[in-house]
Amino acid sequence: MTDSIGGEFRRIRKEKKMTLKELSERSGLSMSFLSQVERGISTVTFTSVRKIAEALGVSVNFFFEPEEESPIKRKSLKKRADQPNFTYTSLTGDLDQPQFTPARIELKAGESQTAPYSHRGQEFVYVLEGELKVMLEGHEETLYPHESLHIDSSKEHTWYNETDKPVILLVVSTNEGREG
Incomplete structure (x- = not known):
């Protein structure tokens, strides 16, 4: 950055x-x-x-700089940002206008943005490690490793980590109406 x-x-x-x-x-x-x-x-x-x-x-992805310049994805890291509350690693290839954005996200312990919101597109979240709290249209559940969620993002939702351990996710979201 x-x-x-x-x-x-x-x-x-x-x-x-x-x-x-x-x-x-x-x-x-x-x-x-x-x-x-x-x-x-x-x-x-x-x-x-x-x-x-x-x-x-x-x-x-716009806010994170590429770490390598190669059309072949031999490593899983392309763009990465470490923040106090989370780590974001883009897994997007070198496409001019990708239709979706895959990313690896680590929510640090206690990362708890709990106000639901909506946005355009779709979202797929797969829990690799930890416990992820999910709120969708007022209904709350916990996702555990190897569980996933695929939603229409225009429905009010949020997901967060309220545990004392990190949660690692694979997230794929569509890029409808955004610049690359």
Whole structure:
């Protein structure tokens, strides 16, 4: 990443001539929180990154820089970001406009963004390790290793880790209406 994920948010927001207020309205996150994230004062959860990316009209991958330049995926890592609450590793190949985004996500212990939200497209979540809390249209369940969820993302949902151990997920989401 350039300076920080918050710095990238600010850069894209300004390129799109969007105010903090507009970003707040589109993402559902408060202006003060967004300002703190942009200045590197506050950390961000993966759910918040998804909301901000959606509001900016870009893929989550947009905020992470490639580690290697090869059309062949011999290693599982291409783009990676370590944040205090999560680690995001893109598994996307070198396509100009991919129709879906595969990623490996590790939610650190206690990563608990619990406010449900919706966005365009579909989402597939497969639990590799740990216990993942899932809330879908007001119904809450726990997914365990080797269990999965495939949903229409326009339905109110969230998933999070409220345990004291990390949760590792394989997540595949569609890229409807986003820039690559």
